[in-house]
Amino acid sequence: MFTYDAPEALLKDRIILITGAGDGIGRAAAHAYAAHGATVVLLGRTLEKLEKVYDELEAAGYPQPAIVPLNLDTAAEHDYIELANQLEETFGRLDGILHNAGMLGVLTSIENYDPIIWQQVMQVNVNAPFLLTQTLLPLLNRSKDASVIFTSSGVGRKGRAHWGAYAVSKFATEGMAQVLADELENISPVRVNCINPGATRTAMRAYAYPAEMPENNPTPEQIMPLYLYLMGPDSLNVNGQSIDAQGNGSA
Numbered sequence: 001m002f003t004y005d006a007p008e009a010l011l012k013d014r015i016i017l018i019t020g021a022g023d024g025i026g027r028a029a030a031h032a033y034a035a036h037g038a039t040v041v042l043l044g045r046t047l048e049k050l051e052k053v054y055d056e057l058e059a060a061g062y063p064q065p066a067i068v069p070l071n072l073d074t075a076a077e078h079d080y081i082e083l084a085n086q087l088e089e090t091f092g093r094l095d096g097i098l099h100n101a102g103m104l105g106v107l108t109s110i111e112n113y114d115p116i117i118w119q120q121v122m123q124v125n126v127n128a129p130f131l132l133t134q135t136l137l138p139l140l141n142r143s144k145d146a147s148v149i150f151t152s153s154g155v156g157r158k159g160r161a162h163w164g165a166y167a168v169s170k171f172a173t174e175g176m177a178q179v180l181a182d183e184l185e186n187i188s189p190v191r192v193n194c195i196n197p198g199a200t201r202t203a204m205r206a207y208a209y210p211a212e213m214p215e216n217n218p219t220p221e222q223i224m225p226l227y228l229y230l231m232g233p234d235s236l237n238v239n240g241q242s243i244d245a246q247g248n249g250s251a
């Protein structure tokens, strides 16, 4: 497991947007970031889940979060512009984005892959993070140091049979992070990196590996050290990297 001992006030006064914040790893990141002082903007498609996380954060006495219900499969340009306008009005800037929302699609051969599901997976996993990042870049550039984190996967580095659009989308994610990191290096306060969470105990994992014992995988809470490290200023000089949350690294 990547190890990092985050200072309590690591993300104090930071405004951080998390996609897929209602469940799994995104929900754990919302808790971890808010617990370290951040005001988190919870984006996701199921309002009830976002409201539950909102209530949990409020009950814990963390900074008051914000909720953005948005389906990344169907969101249009005006939705992204509206979000940017709302964030600008409310906060005036953005200090970080965790691109965490993801869609698995189906596990089948490319020969048999349903083209409609293929496009949905690419829309949620690749096109939406692109549109979100592009629209919010002016707000990120107003931060003194901002962090953009994309979420990859083991199959985004080595293709595997039957992982179809999901694997292809994660290769694209790694590429997008590298291109953007290189473009922004030295000219912007924004750094860009990728996290590969590794096998983690969530609904997506259970769906992909129905025969697996969930207890054998770490919980989303257990993999948070890397999420904290890359979001906070201790990683100021880390740019264009793809790091394993369950790897041997430390900071």
Ligand code: NAP
Residues within 6 Å of the ligand: 019, 020, 021, 022, 023, 024, 025, 026, 043, 044, 045, 046, 049, 070, 071, 072, 073, 074, 099, 100, 101, 102, 103, 124, 151, 152, 153, 154, 196, 197, 198, 199, 200, 201, 202, 203, 204, 205
């Ligand atoms: P999860 O428990 O299924 O959570 C995925 C989140 O993404 C949910 O909050 C979901 O919202 C949201 N989401 C899905 N489609 C969306 C859409 N169209 N619009 C907006 N939000 C949407 O999965 P997870 O395991 O936490 O996965 C988080 C990230 O880690 C994903 O990018 C995944 O590919 C990656 N990852 C996970 C593992 C693992 O073992 N768990 C391994 C490698 C990579 P709803 O709850 O409303 O559906």
